[in-house]
Amino acid sequence: MVGFGQSAGGAGGAGITTATLRDLAPHGASILDRHRLMLVTKGHGTHEVDFEVYQCRPGTLVWARPGQLVRPGGQPGLDATLLCWTPGPWPAAPDPGSVDGAAGGGAVTVPELPDGGPTHRQLAGEDEDAVINEVSQLVVDCERGLSPELLRQQLATLLLRVRLLGPQSTQAPPPVAGAQPPEGLWPAGEVEAFDRFRDELERGYARTRRVEDYADRLGCCVRTLTRASLAATGRSAKQVIDDRVTLEAKRLLAGTDLPVAEIGRRLGFPEPTNFGRFFQREAGQSPGAFRAEAAGGEAPGPPATEAVAGGWAGVPAPRPPLDPVTGYVQA
Structure with a gap:
């Protein structure tokens, strides 16, 4: 069973938290305080974002933003990998020349993360393979505690790929800030x-x-x-x-x-x-x-910041410093 609770954040890291969920059970509605990208790896169920219910199966991607309301519909056997990150600017990179590793005052190395992207997408074919590979690599590299800059760049690359997927073919493209509509549609x-x-x-x-x-x-x-x-x-x-x-x-x-x-x-x-x-x-x-x-008979949930993971699926078995109880990987 998976519940939602406060994460044990690591200030000064990459600002990214990853977890793998097993048996994502139904849960009360919660308002997010960070971005959350969910990739379903096993099972079938539903996931609600801002009162829109999305069907989930392996290869389903759900991107919820800060301030949105989410409600897992669950169904036992539904497993997923979560990536969570906080909005806004991230800490500057440590200065390699500094004795105490203080942040440098030079050029900002943190990539600008794209905001746009589909809320729900059913991946298939090469797109599915690419996203799964990038998510899995990011999870492993978070677990290994690699460079925060590398992890941020990986996240930015993943989000850019997701954003470029666009809406499902059965959906009308939503207006995206800065994006150009089909030629001749809007002045x-x-x-x-x-x-x-x-x-x-x-x-x-x-x-x-x-x-x-x-x-x-x-x-x-x-x-x-x-x-x-x-x-x-x-x-x-x-x-x-x-x-x-x-x-x-x-x-x-x-x-x-x-x-x-x-x-x-x-x-x-x-x-x-x-x-x-x-x-x-x-x-x-x-x-x-x-x-x-x-x-629906349930009390409102706390702000949804993280998920408590019951184990790992689709990525290598956890190694230290992964918490064996919560399954958190904090970079």
Whole structure:
């Protein structure tokens, strides 16, 4: 059985944690505080990310980001390898010329990690072989305690490969910041406008839901944001804003035990009744009803930072300094 708990972090390392899960059992919803890439190695089951349930079997890749809500659906016999890493800049490399190994002040050697990439992908053929090989090598090298720079470069290479996989052939490509849409689909100005709008929305959705405020901050008109949003998502700018607030409300209702009134205040609703009306309109049910349905009889889980591993599968047997109880490998 596998549960979620706090990891024993190693400050100053590569910032990467790996683990292999056995019998990934169903678990309460948790809000991530770091990136988590899961590669299924055995069995069949489900894994939920932000209320979207994904079918899992060998070769399934699920990439969840910080702030997203996850809920393992489990089913006994489902095994997977996890890679976890924290967002933001990583520590600078130690200066080889320093007596105490202090960080150097020269050029930054940590690669810039790509943010984009599919949330869910069923690998096959050469793509599957390449990803499995890179994940397995990264796990082994973490276990061996190799250079943090090497591990970071390996992770960056793996994530770039995953990002370039794109969506499943049955899915419409989601808009990715900085990516160009198929020729003739969006005017270039609308791509840039929506990217900027989305970035500003991430910073301000808890403060304002007015399209006019975002237009003012971006130095454009409401019509421009609406046109860009319609081109990118098929929904107006106002709908995109309300969708983002509703998603965050769902995450907090399902993944925490915060009072409904406090969740409303965090999302810019001083009056609980206003939050209740907003959520009812957008989600089709009251906050309390949604929380009860999402809980399914389970209390919200803690922030999902790591998994306790019951053993290794698909990689060499663990050697010291791997913890034989938890199965953590911390670099």
